[in-house]
Amino acid sequence: RLRGMSTVVTTFGVGELSAANAIAGSYAEQVPVVHIVGGPSKDAQGTRRALHHSLGDGDFEHFLRVSREITCAQANLMPATARREIDRVLSEVREQKRPGYILLTTDVARFPTEPPADPLPRYTGGTSPRALSLFVEAAAELIGDHQLTVLADLLVHRLQVVKELEALLAADVVPYATLMWGKSLLDESSPHYLGIYAGSASVPAVRTAIEEAPVLVTAGVVFTDMVSGFFSQRIDPARTIDVAQYQTTVAGEVFAPLEMGAALEALATILTRRAITSPPVASPPAEALPPPPPRDQPLTQEMLWDRLCVALTPGNVVLADQGTSFYGMADHRLPQGVTFIGQPLWGSIGYTLPAALGAGVAHPDRRTVLLIGDGAAQLTVQELGNFSREGLSPVIVVVNNDGYTVERAIHGETAPYNDIVNWKWTDIPNALGVADHLAFRVQTYGELDDALTAAAAHRDSMVLVEVVLPRLEIPPLLVELVQPMSPDGSVRR
Template sequence: MTDQHTTAPTAPTVTVGQYLATRLVQLGADHVFGLPGDFNLSLLDQMVTVDGFTWVGTANELNAAYAADGYARLTRGIGALVTTFGVGELSAINGVAGSYSEDVPVVKITGMPSTSAKAAGLHLHHTLIDGDYEHFYRAYREVTASATLLRAASATRDIDAALMTALRESKPVYLGISADVAIAPVHAANLRTPLVPARSDLGELERFTEALAEAVAAQSRVTLLVGPQVHRTGLEPLIRSIADHDGVYVAAQNMSKAVLDESHPASLGTYMGAFTRIDEAREAVDDAPLLVLAGTVMSDFLTGFFTQRFDEDAAIELGLTTARIADTTYYGVRLTDSLAALHRVLGDSHRPAVEPVGHPPVPEAPEVVPGRALTQAHFWAAVQEWLQPGTTVVADAGTSFYGALDLVLPDDSALLGQPVWSAIGYTIPATLGACVAQPDHRAVLFVGDGAAQLTVQELATILHRGLTPVVFVLNNDGYTVERKIQSPEAVYQDITPWNWTLVPAAFGAADRIVTATARTDDELAAALATAQETTGKAVLIEVVLPALDSPRLLTELTQAISAAAAKAASVKP
């Protein structure tokens, strides 16, 4: 859940910009990402005057959206970004759409032209020269839970309503703030009381708890399949408490990998339908006497392309704002309370202890053959041996994410990725957000060369802020996922080659990072040792891999995709 801070001004009035910034700080979003532009300068001038507010300038607006998204995921609260009107907000909209797709509460703030300019329909820059200033506001209505153009008279009410919507629905919201509205005075009284997240309907919660106790009492074993919405609401500690009850197993969808430490006896690891690594773990989910779906998302990549065998309708379903048992839905029962009810019910009943299943063996350190060219299999086995507890693993879509999914993460670690929206390039700016959000956990980023070329500018921000992630650039000479699916030799699968170890110098930050290139087993071993020893600087390791090599899980997935595509192509229209 969000950390509530008590920051409140002592003056009777504040500006709209100060009011918004104070609310963000109160909700734990004290780092705000973005870029200045002439239409948001008055707004930013007000926001930066608020105690506790920290501005994090990024290289472009898309990266700001990705950084705010990563920040929100790791703080289990909200993230925020500010852009200028038109050109800036359109650059950010892809990132905000990803946040909507993956249930991440991000506040998208746009600095807009003055209300008088809009009323007159002036043909200003950053517009479509048609006098309509709401084109982009309407676009954001498609990818946010609410979109509001603030007026001074109702600004405090509308800001609070938008922030409450983001918290309640775990979705992005949009605020458009004209330059004159940003500096308008408003009453500060409401800021004395921090916003409180929505609570469950007590009557519905009581009915649900009674039905839940009846359903659980009849079963000797309960299996939880935990999805990403548990992460969004910061409920990992509650999942750990539930896992400590006898007769309980816990599996995670891939977007919530390691929601429970994978060394825990109740852990079934990561569930992906037919692509689940351990057969016994898959069976423990698919054949569970009682299956509880906790904050799950039933999309293609999270279900192993819909190969789950369990009956979703027969499972107990705990969503962000509703719960369901059989054919009865309990509206207004929030995930926080439904999981707490499950914890209480399990504590009031008794069942035999579980026998640990589904724990993939942690592989031994791979043999290092000097001069032998690296492979994906050797690389991930070496990384498995090298990872330390308390790590935030960040993995970009493609070879990086599906290689990381097969890792057995050390305790107190987490995997940050974007498998539903799957926008390549997401992770470098998301690593910025993660490092700012969790400075006590070292971030370890895995990103492909093609993905890195989209957003590598944000590495400069990471380095100049003194952040110290370890970055693995998997250089396999192009778009390996697409090569594995279709047309591996096509010209569109290629990318321009970069000298990755010289990139930090171009950013003016060569003294803030240690770089290495690993082409062979022994070069990788030396680079990993260097990364382990280097704690006061960032580390970038270019890992040179074959173009058509891929991790185990990605190989299986792309074979399935290729087979499905071939079958579809063979069907006559």
């Protein structure tokens, strides 16, 4: 997500199946990951014996077949074709922005080979000149003298065309919003930033600006249930230019093959060549943060997210786990230069803790800020010690609301299956070997303020802040999103 491509190496069978959830999540969220699996030798497989880490039936391709469902390209390497097959998988991963799978057996790994002499070839010819010309004509006619509004999302980042989108926004006065999936994709401190669009769960001013725009450009937008208010978006195709990976649709007419970057560049050119400049628009103002509450006031969700936003600084990488952490932060504006990472489509709780480790390794110069619930953290907390091993100093905020609060809101408010064991979170870093750290348990606004102030002052130390919140309180945005899932259509706020 941060560096463009990554690699994970596991053993055969048990290792690769343990990683399958993460690989499937990368497929769903279009994250390019190369999964290299070390397997038993071809000779050993040929005996069809019951080898360790296998299912014991002599079939050693069970897991290769599994990989075909959750990766975009697979290779079972053979000596004669290994180099070509490796390049093929790497190329597909890079171009499709999804995981790939390489099975490397112990004997094939020992064969000598020459390193590639040339860089990986890139796909070419992804845009037809005729499709581009016809698109420009149709788009210019639809835009006319109207002001453009942009709704952008995740694929702009994944396809590495953020600069092209920024050039479009700079070509005129262009109000813009993102979905939660694409949060931090664009500068949220700009006066032209509208906010987060989430269908019926949007702030009314943002919903009006997007749904009633004279001409709307949707760039890299994928409407999923949890970012669209359960598909409650009301986008008029007749007034929309939808820019997708390999095609663009103008008022219902499809132009292809046409790559996203080329379409965005063409739209910017249309605006710069117009004889008019759009007037400034009154974007929905960012809600002013309320004055700090009394220091002895018990914490609420609103207090937590408001104070965290003040604590963020340019360069931070914020990882918010699915649940109150993600949706509590989603509708807060971030400072320019802050990267926001979540997993709203795949939604595997606990993902962000090891992902924060990966973010820190990818950019050790950028401090990571992890926001995670107590139930989610219990699934992956063993990675905490590795932050110390890698010399990283994240700020980790564990939201202790005594169990699965989002699940309580949907179904089973008092059901025992939404209860978890209440850990002593401030003891965990010591237990897992974190050498240099601070740990706080906070229940009032003053305690939270002191803990975050200490975190800012100790940039070279891991800081864990356990935030105790009411077990049944959830952020307003999440109330709107989960209400359709509640059996009686009501969600406790």
